Amino acid sequence: MSIQTLPLKANGHELSHENEVTVLQFDGRASFSGIAHRCAVCDAKPTLQVTEDSVEVQDPCPYPNGITTEITLSVPSGKIVVTDDLRPVYRWERDAFADYNTVLGQAQVVEAMASIGCAYGPVGNSCPGLYRTGPDSYIIASPRCDEDDNPSLPEDTCLASICTDLWAYSIADFEHWKARGGDPGEMGWSDSVVDVAPGTYRFTHHSGEHGFDPYADETVIFAHIERIA
Template sequence: MSIQSLPLKANGHLFSLQGNDEVTVYTPLDNGSPFVTDLMFNCAVCDHWPTLQITADAVLVQDPCPFPDGLSVTITLPVPSGRLLVSDDLRPVYDFDRTGMASLNTALGKAQAAEAMEKLGCAFGSTLNCHLGLYPTGEGTYVIATPSYTEDVHPRFPDSADLANICTDLWAFSLADYSDWQKRGGDPSTLDWSDTVVDVTPGTYNVTYHGAERGFDPDSVDDVIWAHIERIS
């Protein structure tokens, strides 16, 4: 069997978090069809499994990724009560059927989950198992962020400034109007240290989730901003 490394022309896809720019091609000595074993996962953006064409100079992915820039997700969240419930997990009050959706490990799956939860009245964003906080940034504006704790980078969002400390047992954040959560069956006695009710100006908020965008780096040594929140009316 002959083995060679060839450039991967990914056609907008992303087959690892680091991105593959070269793959190994194995060609059987009995003139069998060459094959690639490096690509072990579907596209991290669109959840597509690649159809490959192997040439003498490169490995080409045949179908283009439909979301080469990732997906930008803006969720509209009404908070008429002026009380915002902040948590990682607001199930089973807000939950949805994932049947037929892309993997939550992909940008498309993250966007689909956020859009499905928006229809139920909850702002949801998939994250990592990391420290998250809700931080004020101005009049009617907030971010959900993971602060940096390196010696060289001073966090813009220290623990002392957070309005809510979000546990990530679910690897996510969830926001909802507290009164709506109660009306849908939410029991205040079930809330614990990882659930916080924050007083905000009543109105409608846009929650712009960044975790599905191409180039978003959840492992940055700087502060990682998962979402921007802004009161729009």
């Protein structure tokens, strides 16, 4: 029997912070510890091969740079409802996707929610806001404060604060939401209705990108929003 810790050649997958794996070899068979069972990005179970001086993952990760999700939201009414959670009006079937704790699983939910009319994106426990950055452009972001308590984004550009009980934002056309059963009389203190120019908006969501840091010292931008038509 032998136990050794070897460098991991992850082939683009995210399986271990240290990029090492402990290999136990016994009777010609190898078992592994110290790494995740599935890739945190693509949700695949890696096939590992022990070589002379490393452990290699056989198949490459299909998303070595993570995933940037781009969806569009149609806002004919010129009003959007902005909050963390628009269930049960917009709901995805949990079972249909990769694990939600992976980048791929979250990207699949973003796409599924967009297809039923809700711009959705995971933001962790960050309580971000919707900020105006131009006449037809916005960001969903968490500002930081400097030592004098000045926020990194001007407060008068904040159009809505998002309380993140669900660790996500959910944005929909106000009239579309009402037509599906949304009740303005039941909106909570952290639900907002924001006026925007009517049109089609592109949401570019960044939290699944390789190296994205929700705890960065600078303003964290979860999504860029732009009117494209």
